[in-house]
Amino acid sequence: MSFFSDVERELTVIDRTPLTADVVALDLAATNGRPLPVWTPGAHVDLEVAPGVERQYSLCGDLADRTRWRVAILREPAGRGGSLAAHALAVGTVLRARGPRSNFAYEPRPGSPVTFVAGGVGITAVLPMLSSAAEAGADWELHYCGRERTRMAWVEDLAARHGARVHVHDSAAGDRLDVSALVRRRGTGGIWACGPAPLLDALHEAAASVPGAQVHVEHFTPQELSAPVWEGPFEVELAASGEVVVVPPQTSVLEALESHGAITVSSCREGTCGTCETVVLEGDVDHRDSVLTQSEREENLSMMTCVSRAACPRLVLDL
Ligand code: FES
Incomplete structure (x- = not known):
């Protein structure tokens, strides 16, 4: 069950930072100048990025900084328009927000193994988790998958700061994550993953054949709906x-x-x-x-x- 806050507030875009050719980070502060609510790794907020266009974005900034929230958004020209509207937001724009909300909680445990898997902009959801894991002294590793290294936000920073804990799987260079091997090796310690549906489905599928494996995922795209069980009214x-x-x-x-x-x-x-x-x-x-x-x-x-x-x-x- 989700932990949520449905309080609505106005936020002002106070900073806008391109992270790659397709990903922009937006920093948002409460328009009334008050401290923002605390949040936990894996939380997201609902933002009205244009009138009537509401989208969900993971919080990926500093957990301790209550003066601003940070989100990072992939530009998807073939999407439904939310990402293009978000990319067009200028510093000073005021927008409505709701949350934070979490369906994807992670509690770090010192010394315990934990694995994070991010596909593309799914890195935003796991970034605060791995910071918490690192701070708590957990035995963590990150598998970060993307189509091209230059389009993967924070990839160089993560690799430089955390060295061998960060595994970059760059499809353009022919490096694809072996999901089954990862789940066999690390699944029982818990895997937290955010990314495209095929990656998350592959993790679930692999976990089904590994006793004790636990996979926790955050979806930002809907599942394909099967026929309803009860077809009538x-x-x-x-x-x-x-x-x-x-x-x-x-x-x-x-x-x-x-x-x-x-x-x-x-x-x-x-x-x-x-x-x-x-x-x-x-x-x-x-x-x-x-x-x-x-x-x-x-x-x-x-x-x-x-x-x-x-x-x-x-x-x-x-x-
Ligand atoms: S409105 Fe988002 S899950 Fe129903």
Whole structure:
């Protein structure tokens, strides 16, 4: 289950630093000048990068610095426009933000082995984790995968500062991460990974055949949705009022709740951010999000209403 703050605040872009040809870092401070909330490694924030365009970005700056948050954003010309809007933000721009929120927590343990895997701009999510691991004296290593070394943010700095702990897998140079070998060697100590879906899927697949292997991942792109378990309409009961909302097959639970006038919060609306997480009181859920772990899905204590559906005729939600 995610740890989150839905407090909305205004942030001002106070600095803008190109890190590579495609990645820009933005430093953001509270517009009212007050200290920003504390956050933990793996946390992200929702930023409204243009009117009505909200995106989630991992915090990747200094954990102790409450005067600014830092995010780094990959420019994706073929994307849905959020990254282009973010790249166009100038110093002095004020934007709305929500969070921080974390679905991807990591607690360093001195002396314990831990492995971080980053694919491309996924490095932003693991950067604060490896700083914490290094500070705590954990036995950590980073595997940083990218298409081309010159386009991998912070790669030279990381390699220079941490030496042999940092393994760079540069596809253009023919170096690809052997996921199975890594999971066999380091999986039982825990692997924290953020990057493209094929990399994360490969880690999960490899972990399935290594007893005791643990893989924790952060998705920023939605999973491909399989056919729903329950294909017909179903009902959602709002526990506080006893009202019942019917959810038709082509409508999400979130959309049905919104049409009914229920109070809801949402951000990505594609199952990746955790904002719409809602407590489930009764009924089996067809979990289709990228936030909950397999064991959380099995516990069935909450659901992401933007993509997950009922696996039975009626759900009762804590709304
Ligand atoms: S709104 Fe992001 S997971 Fe539902």
